Amino acid sequence: MFMPISPWPDRQIETWLAALDHTDPKELRRNFGQRPLRRWKNTHPNHRSFTVVHHPVARAYDVFCRHILPIKDDRYAELRRGLRRVHNLPLPEHPDDPPLSTTQLRACFCEFLKFLKFNLAGQTALRVDGAWASQSQIIQGFCKFAPPHMIVRAETLEEDLKLLTQQVGLTWYAPPSAPPPQGPALAEIYDAELETLARKAYAADYTNFGFKPLEI
Known part of the structure; x- marks a missing residue:
């Protein structure tokens, strides 16, 4: 199961x-x-x-690209507004806004990880979503x-x-390849600072599961 x-x-x-x-x-x-x-x-x-x-870095980035960046995801519209206004994330606001540059994307994801640290500690007015x-x-x-x-x-x-x-005692079948991640590749923006921010946000996960820095 x-x-x-x-x-x-x-x-x-x-x-x-x-x-x-x-x-x-x-x-x-x-x-x-x-x-x-x-x-x-x-x-x-x-x-x-x-x-x-x-x-944790890969999971948070998947959430960010899947639910926070896309303007069309109405389930997270209120949350995106709160992230823009209260937490100063430079998220696109309108469908005709230009896509974020790599530098802007990294800066935005950094701020999202900082938000997660406080959100997961119950120190924000925004809900802790099951996605993160x-x-x-x-x-x-x-x-x-x-x-x-x-x-x-x-x-x-x-x-x-x-x-x-x-x-x-079951016959072995290899699992299929994982689907490609959404959004720009994490490798384009990943660095030690992102790893440190994720470790602060998800300290329990790093401790309990022994995660090391990503090798990408």
């Missing part, structure tokens, strides 16, 4: 799970309630559950309902999933 952590796309894992079951990803069971989950576990005594954690909540806190929430047997790291996904299939 896969327990996804927002906001990362799940298609890669869903395709892999469907291959194990020789079925279509659309046929996978989803959104278990407590009673159906207990019933499923009781009828699958050799079950395993897992989740996947991603490097601490992975440690999300997994703690899982544990109240159904603790995962394995925490898989995105950078070692294939070898970790291979170990998982060996444990339950």
Whole structure:
């Protein structure tokens, strides 16, 4: 059973799970309630559950490019206004605004990471969105309902999933390649300052999962 952590796309894992079951990803069971989950576990005594954690810089940048930069994402319109007005993020405001330069993009992402530090500490008026909540806190929430047997790291996904299939005696299928990230490549702006800002915002995730600086 896969327990996804927002906001990362799940298609890669869903395709892999469907291959194990020789079925279509659309046929996978989803959104278990407590009673159906207990019933499923009781009828699958050799079950395993897992989740996947991603490097905090890569995850925050994915959120930034997926939800904060796009003007067309109305779900985050109010949040973008707050980031512009209160936290001085130089975000595009109108569809005809020119795209950010690499320098502007990096500066904007820096400010977003600074915002996350205060937001995750409950020191802003803006909500803590599930898309950027601490992975440690999300997994703690899982544990109240159904603790995962394995925490898989995105950078070692294939070898970790291979170990998982060996444990339950399933035929191994390599997962498909991850979908390309949204927005400009993180490698264009990544540096030690971004790493430091992410470490301040996601201190618990760095401590709990032992993340090192990105190698990109």
